[in-house]
Amino acid sequence: MMEKLINLLKEKYEVIFKDISLLEQAFTHSSYVNEHRHLELTDNERLEFLGDAVLELIISDYLFHNFQxxxxxxxxxxxxxxxxxxxxxxxxKDCQFDQFVRLGKGEENSNGRTRASLLCDLFEAFLGALFIDQGQVAAKTFIYQVIIPKIEAGAFSHEMDHKTALQEVLQKNGDILIEYSLINEEGPAHSRVFHVEVKAGGKVLGLGSGKSKKAAEQKAAEVALADLKKKSQR
Amino acid sequence: MMEKLINLLKEKYEVIFKDISLLEQAFTHSSYVNEHRHLELTDNERLEFLGDAVLELIISDYLFHNFQxxxxxxxxxxxxxxxxxxxxxxxxKDCQFDQFVRLGKGEENSNGRTRASLLCDLFEAFLGALFIDQGQVAAKTFIYQVIIPKIEAGAFSHEMDHKTALQEVLQKNGDILIEYSLINEEGPAHSRVFHVEVKAGGKVLGLGSGKSKKAAEQKAAEVALADLKKKSQR
Incomplete structure (x- = not known):
């Protein structure tokens, strides 16, 4: 099984571990250690501690620079x-790591292999092992293969405001100027309505209206995003 | 004031910023930005976001390797x-950063300069700026000057069990073999008492007794730590 994992990592991510025992440790759940005491194995929990911090820094650095x-x-x-x-x-799961983690029988029977907390810990433990074995650049390269493309494809857009989400979608292939302009405002002072258009690379992508300029901009971005999504599905 | 900070960083930590505006940003609290809108400054909050993750990884890496x-x-x-x-x-405060942070008047008057949350954010923002300006190795070097010696001097020992704290104190100058041996046990089975000694480099440092071997070991480590502390204060 370990051989299959080694091949998968090599072929899909160009990751080749120097110290295979570290990789084995990352894929060893505590329930497996407990059921095989004579093997004197170490579980993946300390690696998870380290991997958690590796992930946090690499994602923070990415967000800091890409969401200015x-x-x-x-x-x-x-x-x-x-x-x-x-x-x-x-x-x-995207990395098929769930297929390779070593579990105790009890854990296996209670569907541990599909449990989010176990898989989350496994992913962090793998990053910890990769960080120790290959250094931070390798961990970053892996994260940029597995996580960053999902962010850029909009997997977390629902957590962003529309303007940020639109920026993320438009700028994934490099910098592009996004402009919001007030094209009209109407109505009496106490119930004014603002109309805004959003342009990227000089092309109008969406129009939005709202009771403030900010609200109108958000609406314009939302409309532009919905339109881009429709086009990409054609 | 910025000049004094630049000199302090250079003389005390051998840190020389390439981009002084990053250093200035790290020492600019949002209250200062709000009171000086015409200057179009940026506060230190985004740097704090990044510095937090930098610190987390460097400390995690240290703990992972030094508390095996x-x-x-x-x-x-x-x-x-x-x-x-x-x-x-x-x-x-150890770094005298509290003297250099730029605060708004309201914040200054309500003793913001001594508030833990503000100083904590400031410290993280400085690490974020250092990480961007000089890279991760420089951030690590700074943390190894400011934080790690405190850990090794036992500033956080109260948070560790006694055996871990003793290990930390003894091993700060390199690896040393620490051994716990059961030297005697007595009493009837239902109220057995265990006596343990702890040795380092072949020298007995402490004796401890308890209702389990584990408890006796903890006691022996506690006694050894207290004794070492007394000696270091002479």
Missing amino acids: ELPEGKLTKLRATIVREDSLAMFA | ELPEGKLTKLRATIVREDSLAMFA
Whole structure:
């Protein structure tokens, strides 16, 4: 089974471990250690401790540089969404890691192999092992293969405001100028309505209206995003 | 004031910023930005977001390698103690950072300069700026000057069990073999008492008794630590 994992990592991610025992440890759940005491194995929990911090820094660094408009509060919220249990369990499954983790019988019978908390810990433990064996650049390369494309494809857009989500979608292939302009405002002062258009690379992508300029901009971005999504599905 | 800070960083920590505006941003509280809108400054909150993750990884990596006996749960607890608000505020003061942060008048008048949360954020923002300007190795070097010696001097020993704390104190100058041996046990089976001695480098450092071997070992380590502390104060 370990051989199949080694091949998968090599072929899919160009990751080749120097110390295979580290990789084995990352894929060893405590329930397996407890049921095989004579083997004197070590479970993956300490690696998970380290991998958690590796992931946190690499994602933080990415968000810091790629969401320059976002204030600290929103960066923190977005980071939390990306590194939360459900998300990491999903990434573990994307990598087929669930097929390779060594579990005790009890854990296996109670569907541990599909449990989000177990898969999340497994994913972090793998990152910890990769960090120790190959260094931080390798861990970053792996994260940029597995997680960042999902962010750029909009997997976490529901957690962003529409303007940020639109920026993320438009800028994934490089910098592009996004402009919001007030094209009209109407109505009496106490119930004014603002109309805004959003342009990227000079092309109008959406129109939005609202009771403030900010609300109108959000609406315009939402309309533009919905339109882009429709086009990409054709 | 910025010049004084630049000199302090250079003389005390051999840190020389390439981009002084990053250093200025790290020392700019949002209250200062709000009171000087015409200057179009940026506060230190985004840098704090990044610095938090930088610190977390460097401390995690240190703990992972230097507390090899500690399970994940205890590593997590110890890390939380080191990076918590009070601790980071203390490190900020150790570095005299409190003297250089730029605050708004309201914040200054309500003693913001001494508030733990503000100093903690400041410390993290500085690490974020250092990480961007000089890279991760520089951030690590700084943390190894400011935080790690405190850990090794036992500042967080109260958060460790006695055996771990003793190990930390004894091994700060390199590896040393620490041995616990059962030297006697007595009493009837239902109220047995165990006597344990702890040796380091072949020298007996402490004796402890307890109702289990584990309890006796903890007691022996506690006695040894108290004795070492007394000797170091002479």
